[in-house]
Amino acid sequence: MSVIVLLICAGGLVAGGFLCAFLWAVESGQFDDTYTPALRVLLDDDGSVSPSGSEGAVHDQSRS
Amino acid sequence: MLAPLAHADAPLFGLVCRHCGDACDDGRVGGDQGVFCCVGCQSVYTLLTNEGLDRFYACDIAPGVSQRGAQDRAADRFAALDDRSVANVFVEFDDGQVARARLAVPSLHCASCVWLLERLWRIEPGVLASEVDLLRQTVRVTYRPKETTLRAIAERMAALGYEPLVTVEQPAAAASSSRRRLYRQIGVAGFAFGNIMIFSIPRYANGATLEGGFQRLFDALNLAFALPVLLFSAADWFKAAWQSLRTRHVTLELPVAIGLGVIFARSVIDIVSGTGEGFMDSFSGLVLFLLVGRLFQQKTFEQMAFDRTYRSFFPLSVRLERDGGCDVVPLERVQPGDRVVVRPLELVPADAVVLHGPGAVDYAFVTGEQTPVGVEAGETVHAGGRVVGTTLRLRVTRAVSHSQLASLWANPLLRVPKKAWITDVADRFGLGFTMAAVGLALAGAVWWWPDAGMSARVAAAVLIIACPCALTLAAPVTLGTAMGQLGQRGLHLRHTGVVFDLSRIDTIAFDKTGTLTTSAAPVVVEHGGLSDQHWPLVRAAAAESVHPISRALAHSGEARGAVQRLLETPGLGLSATVNGHRVRIGSAGFVGAPFGARTDRTHVAVDDARGWVRTKAPTRVGMEETIRSLSRAYDVRLISGDHDGDAARWQPLFGRAMAFRQSPDAKLSLVRSLQADGRRVLMLGDGLNDAGALAAADVGVAVSDQTACVVPACDAIVAGGHVRDLPAYLRYARRARHVIVVCFALSVAYNAVGLALALAGALTPLASAILMPVSSLTVIGISAGAMRWSARRMLPA
Structure with a gap:
């Protein structure tokens, strides 16, 4: 039955990893606006690239 | 002398602006580029096409924002940045x-x-x-x-x-950080709930035996996972409960916090003493569902807030007079002793003394009182007052406080009157409900007492199921959704309570000029009496006023001359000195026209010369039909400040319920006397001569052909083109009231059934934890869904 202890540890680690991933995603602002990105993909690219090197939005990594 | 304009009777529809999609009845600029409503729209179009951004117009039909009125805004308004x-x-x-x-x-x-x-x-x-x-x-x-x-x-x-x-x-920045916290709390609670469920499986599989050591290990793990839920995810409820205990003000968070505390404490006792396995699964699940309910609620409110954009009416920069020059400086820089210039409709930035009088100030933002107060040189004016009629020069006597100005708008005097009692009722009812729930929980606990575990579970289940969230949500969600939907369709409300007030209206009073007729494009049909060199002076004076007739007059030809000492008296007219000549525009009495002068005209005077102007404002499209359909269900009246020259035109629609030549005060007392008869009055006006009546009416609706113009006292603003949709708006408001009644009944039924089951011990805390958000969600779903669906069915697109 001691394999159960091993499984519990492994399960806890995996779940904890996902929790951390979620917390990072929240912190990096990915949940701040869940509406506009859905529109953005529908708009046509006109092939131009902004001076910041990316087309359209850049992601906010700051803690605002 | 007579100057009929070419397109006086141009159709009101057919031509739309290529940039913003507005009807272009009053002008056709643009040439080979297409039709535009104004030069501003055309210049934006030209800019975008030259920059290769014309794809903007491919995404949507005429998606631009109308530029009408843009040139009226001060060019240096961003100087403070x-x-x-x-x-x-x-x-x-x-x-x-x-x-x-x-x-x-x-x-x-x-x-x-x-x-x-x-x-x-x-x-x-x-x-x-x-x-x-x-x-x-x-x-x-x-x-x-x-x-x-x-x-x-x-x-x-x-x-x-x-x-x-x-x-x-x-x-928005603060809102987004609190939102991130809520997401983190949900993440932690969900993580803990999932893991605790796994360790609780042996218990769910009733009768499965487990070696004693493992049972203890699992219970300890459950306790470990539940701790972050208690300390982080559920922290807000405990904080709020603590706050409410300290201030001795019972809030809805209190029973939830007690319930959570009871379950957690009971579980810890069970686990530590080894007498049972506790209910950590119930506890974490309960927190998770409560948090998800809260997130959904926030999202709903955010969606509703999308259309009612909040505007701060306070100037951020101030004109400072220094060494003969005029400087635009940020508000914070103004010191006592500085001389500032405040133009009509601008706000007084700080307590100050008037240097040159006379002038007038109204304190609608401070006290809700619309009537302007005359001020003389040497008198004191207070921060938040709005200058009326003529430009004032002031010497600041007290330092400026931004927060003091900002708090003026939050002044309860401006919000409380006559309004929103329905939300109060729900709140008070919720309070009584909470007290009763705590009492019932205690009674249940005592009833089951010999069985301590059952006693704790019943108490927790009762406390959680009784939370009248659904009840308190019904009114705000329904009214809020209705407000958002109305906002999308041309009627902007000041706050959600107006929807409810709209549903109780029985009398509708219309102003005429600018309401039944469109003020966007009145035209001067003919004028006479004055010599050719006088008219440019008159037009120069008229250009300083926002009254529709003045605007028509100002646009009817060339204006020339420096305007001084302008004074506008609402309901009568304006007077000014232009190039040394005394110019007056207004009613026959105001101007001093000879006895027997025709009253269906606007009179003008330059010094001793008298003249007149006849303007024609086209009736808004569809107004006849609208008034006819309204008069079937409502008492419909016309209250106009103008002459009765076109009374015959309105006679078939209003019958005898018409009043002409009403001063602003007379309009106000007419509305008051209707209310004294027990009627609930909706007043529609353009807010120029009827601001007092709009404020006094149960619902004051300002008609705006130019959304930048703001009437502080009104409860709602309707775009000019949407006045004819009034019957649909009123039907929709009544629908909102019915939806609220249904939701109230539903949530009371939910709570009654849930309470009965919980007291009988038939409901576990987990079941009540699921049932409670579910009841809130169904109420939100029903009210928001019904209002959206009705909006599509009942309101114009």
């Missing part, structure tokens, strides 16, 4: 090389707006990137401060029709 202390309100980050600022842009409304504003770097050099948040209506701009300034960016956006709000508050 050059000041670091002001700019820092908007700048989130600046290292000298790259800066990032967040601006609120209320006119953002569609995918085309997102497309255009995220390509700002193509038009404004120095901008690196811009990111739009459509739902919160903000734009975050990243730029090089060495190449461009925040002011230049703001001016560029304004030139495109996306006027940034330069208000005292920072937009």
Whole structure:
């Protein structure tokens, strides 16, 4: 039955990893606006690239 | 002498502006580029096509923001952004090389707006990137401060029709950090709930035996996982409960916090003493569902807030008079002793003494009182007052406080009157309900007492199921959704309670000029009496006024002359000195026209010469039909400040319920006397001569052909083109009331059944934890869904 202890540890680690991933995603602002990105993909690219090197939005990594 | 204009009777529909899609009845600028409603729209179109951004027009049909009235706004209104202390309100980050600022842009409304504003770097050099948040209506701009300034960016956006709000508050940032916290709390609670469920499986599989050591290990693990839920995810309820105990003010969080505490304490006792396995699964599940319910509620409110954009009416910069010159400086810089110039309709920034009189100030923002107060030189005026009629020069006597100004708008005097008792009822009812629930929980616990575990579970289940969230949500969600839907369809409400007031209306009073007729395009049909060199002086004086007749007059030809000592008396007319001549425009009595002068005209006088003007304002499209259909269900009246020259035109619609030549005060007392008869009055007016009546009416609706014009006292603003949809709006408001009644009944039934089951011990805390958010969600779903569905069915697109 001691394999159960091993499984519990492994399960806890995996779940904890996902929790951390979620917390990072929240912190990096990915949940701040869940509406506009859905529109953005529908708009046509006109092939131009902004001076910041990316087309359209850049992601906010700051803690605002 | 007679100058009939060419397109006086041009059709009101057919031609629409290529940029903004508005009807172009009053002008056809544009030539080979197409039709535009104004020069502003055309210049935006030209700019975009020259920059290769014409794809903007491919995303949507005429997606632009109308530029009408744009040239009336002060060119230096963003000057304050050059000041670091002001700019820092908007700048989130600046290292000298790259800066990032967040601006609120209320006119953002569609995918085309997102497309255009995220390509700002193509038009404004120095901008690196811009990111739009459509739902919160903000734009975050990243730029090089060495190449461009925040002011230049703001001016560029304004030139495109996306006027940034330069208000005292920072937009949206605080909301987003509290939202992130809620997501984190949900993440932790969900993580704990899932794992605790796994360790509780042996217990769910009833009768499965487990070696004693493992049972203890699992219980201990459950306790370990539940701790972060208690300390982090559920922290807000405990904080709120503590707060409510300290202030001795019972809130809805209190029973929930007690319930959570009871379950957790009971479980800890069970686990530590080894007498049972506790209910940590119930506990964490309960917190998770409560948090998800809270997130959903927040999202709903945010969606509703999308359309009612909040405007701060206070000037951020002030004109300072120094060494003969005039400087625009940020409000914070104003010191006692400074001399400031405040133009009509601008606000007095600080307590000050009038230098040159006479003038007039109204304190609608401070006291709700619309009537202007006359002020003489040497008298004191107070911060928040609005200058009326003529420009005032003031010497500031007290330091300016931004927060003092901002708090004026939050003045309860402006909000409380006559309103929103329905939300109060729900709140008070909720309070009684909470007290009863705590009592019932105690009674249940005592009843089951010999069985301590059962006693704790019953008490917790009762406390959680009894939370009258559904009840308190019904009214705000229904009214809020209705307000948002109405806002999308042309009727903007000041707050949600107005929907309820609208549903109880039985009398409707219309103003005539600017309400039944369109004030966007009145035209001078003919004029006479004065010599040719006098008319330019008259037009120069008329150009200083926003009254529809003045505007028509000002646009009827060339204006010339320097206007001084302008004084406008609502309901009578205006007088001014132009190039040394005394000019008066207004009613026959005001101007001093000879006895027997025709009353269906507007009279003008230059010194001793008398003349007259006849204007014609076209009736709004569909008004006859609207009034006919309204008069079937409502008492419909006409209250006009103008002469009765066209009474015959309205006779078939209003019958005898017409009153002409009503002064602003007479309009007010007419509304008051109707209310004294027990009627609930809806007043529709353009807010120029009837601001008092609008404020006194149960619902005052200002008709606006130019959305930049604001009437502080009104409860709602309707776009000119939507006046004819009034019957639909009223039907929709009544529907909202019915939906609220249904939701109230539903949530009372939910609570009664749930309480009975919980007291009987038939409901576990987990079941009540699921049932409670479910009841809230069904109420939100029903009310929001019904209002959206009805909006599609009942309201014009």
